[in-house]
Amino acid sequence: MCIILLSTAHPRYALIAIDNRDEYVLRPTSRPHWWTHRPSGNRILSARDLHRRERGTWMGVGKDGRFAVLTNYRESAVDDPDHAICGVRSRGGMVTAWLGAPAEDSLDDFIKHMLDDKSVKGVGGFSLICGDLKAKAKNGVEPLVIISNRCNHPGEVPRIGGERGKTYGLSNTVYEEPATWPKIKTGKKLLEETIQEAVDKDLSEDELTERLFSVLENDTLPVEPKMSMQEHMDALRQSVYIRAFGDEQEWKDMADAADNGKAKDAFDEIEDESESEERLRTEAVVNFMKGAYGTQRQTLVLVDWEGNVTYAERALWDAHGNPVEKGKGDRVIRYKIDGMNT
Template sequence: MCIVLLSTAHPKYALIAIDNRDEYVLRPTSRPYWWTHHPSGNKILSARDLHRRERGTWLGVSKNGRFAVLTNYRESSLDDPDHAICGVRSRGSMVTGWLGADAGVSLDQFVKTMLEDRMVKGVGGFSLICGDLKAKAKNGTDPLAIISNRWDHPGEVPWVAGERGKTYGLSNTVYVEPETWPKIKIGKRLMEETIQEVVDKDLDEDELTERLFAVLDHDTLPVEPNMTMQQHMDALRYSVYIKAFGEEQEWKDMEEAREQGKGKEPFDEIEDEAEVEEHQRTEPTVNFMKGAYGTQRQTLILLDWDGNVTYKERALWDAHGNPVERGKGDKVIKYKIEE
């Protein structure tokens, strides 16, 4: 039950984006690194899903300033029988669809192509926030689009973050204003309060990032004794942060993974495409929907007015199901958007 929060409220930044990836802890996932999208040649910075053959991602940026983040839908087929909640294509390929698009493709064109050419079909339900950070750094008013395969034509697409002083939230449901899910309301309020405090006290970027991670760590998950996996899943919309949970079998899976991971490096530090391909050949195909479920990764993206991007990912679990102390699993990459 992921959440992404966006804000244009800090005067020193054209955009701030923060994200919790809630997932099965044992789902194989790389750390963020620069990789080349083929055939466009675009340089993309993201972590990658090593389970699906598309090796997509839920969040990323590109060297030329594109940004995209995806959330899927929690609704069941009974909630919306006309739209699938899973598909033969990975939703992660929707993110790379924008990040890897040719340089001449505008955001307007991408939105129209995705919906009018039915590029959003064949995947499970999703919302994709995407936009051009280069344009936003120049004038601050270029909006981001929220594409969904719940929309039937471009006129339904919401456009956000085109105004200064605003904060927006999206989780595993359709984007609406005013928001209805408690976790989105909580997240927006906390982010607004955090940014206001940072501005009032003139705190630096390191202090800002730690306070933003505290927003992502905010836990109001209603937990009762002997809750089933499904009851936990139904409660996820009430908390920004999801403490890992599971039933007896899930925790047995976690212990087995830890035993198998003894003596191994905590993460597969993949740095290029060849290593991704090698991982695909050497790692057995497993059912990743096992083990505990919870917030697996946390990511911050800061864009200043000079086009400088700070990308910081915090891993909360290693590749073998061991918890990682806050800050010990951080990876920070900074770069300037190419002209």
């Protein structure tokens, strides 16, 4: 069960967002890289899901300052096509729908399109936090919105991030304030404390980054002997970080994947865009719903008032189910938003 935590509490940054992606460890996923959305031509920085044909993502930023992050949740009505447990279309396509929207489309235009066109239907349950990080000012920030397939009209769409000094959290459930899930309450508290420490001690960005990763490592997952997979899944709302778990067969699947990957690259590396497009067209879909489940990737996005973006991803497992030593799977990409203050 993924978690996204966001804050406007650090005076040096317009926004700080940190995210744990909890997933089947063997789900094929690229490392973050720049790619061009077709047909809009928008430049997007994100990792990409190599399993679903949409090649979507759970978190991404644009060269133009757009930002989006998604969490999913399980619907309860198995016979309701508008609220499918697992939809025909990938949830990850919701992220790229905003990042790849035409430049002239405002956030309100996007909300209206998503709801009027019923684009939020026919996919599994999700919440999409999205907005434009370019339009910022010292005395306030443009709000982000949270679109889900439980929204029926724009008036039901929550708006967050419009005030300084606020911290927000969302996991695999609909957004609510105050939060009720223990992992969200714990995550928000830890993020607030971390930012306060960073301000009090005037920590550098590198020092802040390490402390933000520490927030994402907070592990309070209750584990009892012989817990079933369902019991594990029910316990996931307790912990920010999810250490990998599985039954005997699932760990055997992990060992087999590691053995089969001995002569292969550790990650699904994509060196340039032409390679990206070719691989995304031809890569075979595999069955990823096997092996262990847990926190697979951790991502930080920091945006300062000058439009400088730090995008940091920490991989905890390689593409073949081998654990990655802390810090050895880090990738940091920095860039400046085009026309931040225009």
